[in-house]
Amino acid sequence: MERWVLFSLSLLVYLYLEVAGAGAQDQRGLAGQGRRRRGPGVPELNQPQRGGLEWGKRRKAGGLRKGRARGNQQSQPPLGLTRLESLPANAGASIFIESYKSVDERQSNYNVIPGKQGQCVYQGITMFEQAVWSPKPCVTCLCSGGEVLCDEVTCPPLRCHFPYPTTGECCPVCMDTASRGDVPDFSGDSPVANDPDPVTPDLDPILDPVVPHTQAEIELLLNREEEEEKERRQKERQRRQEERRQKEERRREKERRRMEKEERRQEDARRLKEEEAMKEKERKLEEERRRHEEELKEKLRELAELEEEEEEEKEEEEEEEMEWLLRGDVFQMFPDEPTGEDLLPPPLAEPTDREEEGVVVCRPGIALPLGCDISDVTVTCENAKLTNFPPLNIPELKSLSLEGNSITTIPVGAFNGIPNLESINLGKNKLTTAGIAPHTFNGLKFLSRLYLDNNLLETVPMDLPSTLQELKINENHLKGIEENSFQGLSNLLTLELEGNVLSEGNVDPLAFSPLSQLSYLRLGRNHFRIVPQGLPPSLLEVYLENNLIEEISDSVFNQTTNLNVVSLRHNRLDESRIAPLAWINHKNLESIDLSYNRLYLVPSYLPRALVHLVLVGNQIERIPGFVFAHMEPGIEYLYLSYNKLDGEGVEPQSFLGTYTSMTELCLDHNQLITVPPGINQMSTLHFLRLNDNKIRTFAEDAICDPQKDEDVNIVTLRLENNYIDPRKVSLTAFSCVRSYSSIVLKPQWTK
Known part of the structure; x- marks a missing residue:
């Protein structure tokens, strides 16, 4: 389509140039007659260009001639002209001063060169009265009254979008004006081509197929079309990119909403499951309570029956005694008469249990919450529906069990009244990392066992006492183990961290370094893909079942030469991913469990000292x-x-x-x-x-x-x-x- 347009434009340009050439010959004939009428000695004036600018100069020159005539009559310089000092008529060149201009003034100034009356001499050439010429571009001179008046053209403001500098012109012109080939009529007050016309709309003659175009105009048109096409394509690309971006944002927003919905669903399911579990636990507790009540009633009934039987037996004995008396048996022996001390009533037993606002007094001076029990140096508050850590003041207490409650926090000073604890069981509660006050366990100087299973902990509690020997944090939300998580626990023997979110990416290789005496480690039901690094040399048993372990490298058990038991049940191992030197030289490794993996063969390079090998549930x-x-x-x-x-x-x-x-x-x-x-x-x-x-x-x-x-x-x-x-x-x-x-x-x- 563009080729047809270019061909049509070229044909129109050719036809127009043919017609314009004939008209130009007629104009040149008329111009020759004008020169002949001027007579000899008058220099030929610059011929006007085809553009509107040169015709504008002529129009201004004509206006100046009229102004000059009026100035001679009034002996005042014409409006818009500034008369310069008198210069020699034979000066080699005119001296031009910056034209006088104001904000609304569009006419130009003339520089005046004095000369003889009726004629002017400019650069050795005699000019007749009213002669007009252009000594250089953008300057027009007039011979008036023996003086040379020169006008320096002031470029008018343009309203077009594409001003175009034309060859041989001093002012840029609009694209529509520069491309016109016709000569405007400046007779009378007809508008100049470059003068803005607020009435006539801006038309682009380049786009007019009737107006002829030069090769430069055609190339300019093509360039403009290419630029417009590029701009349109750029805008289209930007629009498409914006649409893709908005689409991607909508997709991400939809995915985010879906994930939030899924998380809410999972949270609701988990909450519902917990509520069901709590209800089930409460139901079991209620059943257990009822069963106890029934057993108690049964025992009371049996006791009542026994008492009745005893009463009946007593009555029978009394009847038998009366029978002996009635028979007059003097040899019947009666028991000795009770003394005065025997007649005193037995002392009243002090009550052992008394309920006061949910507190049970089990011993004199010892108060426990409802549902708790004390035996010797052990307090048990299991499944007692506690929501807060109970305040206790029993210095001789050694063991405390709070399993199966809803405790969320352990406040500061919770163990101040029970400083001699050796064992604490806080399993199956709702403890969080933030809910355990700092240095809570640090004051327990005799603590050796701490159970925190089935809680909501995300990190290992800090500042645990160095006396600790057994630590269990199974079934929590542990997301990592730092280098100093077990700092100071050099006496720890057993560590259980099963059922968390641990992996080789969030367990520091130096995390187990402080555990210099650890012998028993459980890391099952986590997300390990390899055996964790940095296992302590003292380790005897390690359990890594229900992970994602796919490989056992040569060096993973290099430091644990005392290993006796390794459990790798329910992982992803096959015989080709077990390194030949992984454990063959371990002299103490006697038991290996590789059940439910992906083995096709019985693995080679098993430990020399192996006694117990479990390969159940593979594909051997x-x-x-x-x-x-x-x-x-x-x-x-x-x-x-x-x-x-x-x-x-x-x-x-x-x-x-x-x-x-x-x-x-x-x-x-x-x-x-x-x-x-x-x-x-x-x-x-x-x-x-x-x-x-x-x-x-x-x-x-x-x-x-x-x-x-x-x-x-x-x-x-x-x-x-x-x-x-x-x-x-x-x-x-x-x-x-x-x-x-x-x-x-x-x-x-x-x-």
Whole structure:
């Protein structure tokens, strides 16, 4: 489309130039006649340009001539002119002074050069009266009364948006004026091309197909169109970007609202669950109370019955005594008469329990809240519906249990009256990190056990006493462990942090460094992907079940050479992600639990001292040969239940190294079709499970070796839920079993 427009414009320009050329020839003929009428010696005036500016000069010159004539009549300089000092007529150049201008004045000043009456001499050239010429651009001179009047053009204000400097012109012109090729008529008071016309609307002749255009105008038009197109595209891109941004903001706002709604839903569900749990707990408490009341009523009824029976027996005895008296038996012996002291009534027993505004007085001088009980040096307030920490003043108290209440805060000085506590149980409350006052536990110099399970703590309480030996913060909201979280707890032996939000990203590697005597650590039900770093060297047992652990590196257990038990149940381990040197050289590691992971093979490079190995609930298909051969003295307990072992999954050398050590072997719930080889060589085997497989028949020596004369050793043998026909089993197949009652053969599958 743009090409057709350009072609049309070019054609119109060509046609217009042809017509304008003919008109220009006619004008040049008229101009020649004008020069001939001027006569010799008069210089040729500058011919006007096609633009409106030169015609404006001529118009101003004509106006000046009229003003000059009036000035001669009135002997005053014309309006808008400033007469300069007299200069020699033969001066080489006129001296121009800045034109006189005011805010509303648009006419120009003339510089006056004196000359002879009736003619002027300018730069050696004689000018006739009323002659007009331009010695240089933007300057117009007039010979009037022997004086040379020069006008320096003052550019008028423009109202157009695109002023355009024209070649040979001193003032910029509007695009519509610069592009016109016609010559305006300045006769009379017709408006100048550059003069603003408030009535006539601004028209752009460049866009008019009738007006001819030069190549520069066409290029300018194309540039303007390109700029407009670029500006339009830029605005369109900005609009689209703004729409995308607004759309993204709306999407984010929608997602945020959805997340808030989901959080509110989860919070409502959690609150509802807690309320249901509280209601269930209250219901159980109510049932327990009713049961106690019923038991108490039953006991009272039994006591009443006993009292009635005693009364009846007493009455019967009295009747018998009366009978003896009536018979006159003088030999009947009566009890001695009571003395004076015996006649005194027994002292009244002081009440043991008394309720006063929810406070029960259990001992003289000791007041406990309702629902609490004291026994020796132990106070128990479990499930007593307490919402605040009870004020106690029992200096000899050693143990305090507040489990199962709704306590939210522990104020300052809560333990001032019970400074000798050794054990505190605050489990199943609503304690928060901010609710525990600073240095609350620091004054308990004998505290050794602190239980904070099932609360709302987000960090480990600070300033715990150095005497602490056991700390439990299971089922809380712990979000991290800092380097100084366990500062000063060098005597801590047991630490349990299960059921929190801990991971390798928020547990500082130096967090366990102060625990120089820690031997028992539980970190189950968290979000660890690797075994935590920096475990203390003193550690004996570590439990990491129900995490997301995928890898065991070579160095993770390097410092814990005293490890005895490692539990990694319910993680994401497979045999290829267990490093060969992870634990093979641990001389004390005897028990490993890798149940419910992603193992396909029994892992190689197990610890040499391993005794107890649990691999239940994996996808193990094969027991590689010699996998237990390096162990000393040998594995004793091997649990491979609920895997995928089949007829080819067990090799002849799979159990090599266990023949003199194996005590319990569980291969139930697999896909075995025969009894695995090597079992008949296990001389110390006591417990064997092969139930829930696909075993149909087995050789006579599959379980017991008849050539060995050793004592029977198998105590329990389970073979039910297979495809075995008991009638086809040899009588000597179970010669190593202590009694036939220890063999479970039924039921069996028939297909």
